[in-house]
Amino acid sequence: MAYKSIIFDMDGVLFETEDYYYQRRFAFLKSKGISLEHLNPLVFVGARSSQIWSLILGDDMGKWDIPKLEADYADFKSLHPTPYGDCVFEEAKEVIPFLKEAGFSLAVASNTDLDEVKRALTESGLLSYFDRVFSATDCEACKPHPAVYEKACQALGNLKSETLVIEDSQLGIAAGVAAGLTVWAIEDKKWGVDQSQASQRIKNVGELREKLK
Incomplete structure (x- = not known):
């Protein structure tokens, strides 16, 4: 298949941020x-915290003011901002300019807030x-709902069959597949993510240079 557009997830695909997010969330919740300890x-x-408060709080869900949390x-x-410049994958810094020069239309579609996505991409160049x-x-x-991928695909202006999604999480892969797009997954070696819905797995985004020749 000759792809014309590539839509990237951000965290875990372009940036190694999941560890930082987990440790920051752990520190915040500990302060409360x-x-x-009961969660994998x-x-x-x-995922966004708003999607999993019920898992975090369990039977104590009703005791907390969730909007206040x-x-x-x-x-x-805001007091502990993600150091995106230090978290960007070196492979991403090399392959994204290559793909753009090769003529691909590129987009990012993330569960992260838009201002944070733009800050990450700005700080990483x-x-x-x-x-x-x-x-x-x-x-x-949010993902696993397909809306963000449907929106990105439409904005780039190419057919779904001409659009490739690069993901890593089960939620993101499910969103891309539900949008009717081909999804390749960055191979997970740490978290135990179910990536079975992806069409194929690659070690990192750097492999796109050879696979999309």
């Missing part, structure tokens, strides 16, 4: 007296290579 870290991969967590994140940038928070629902 909330434990994560896998549940956080690719969300607001406090936003403040905590990658923003100028992407035609469009999208956050699922601005869509009907």
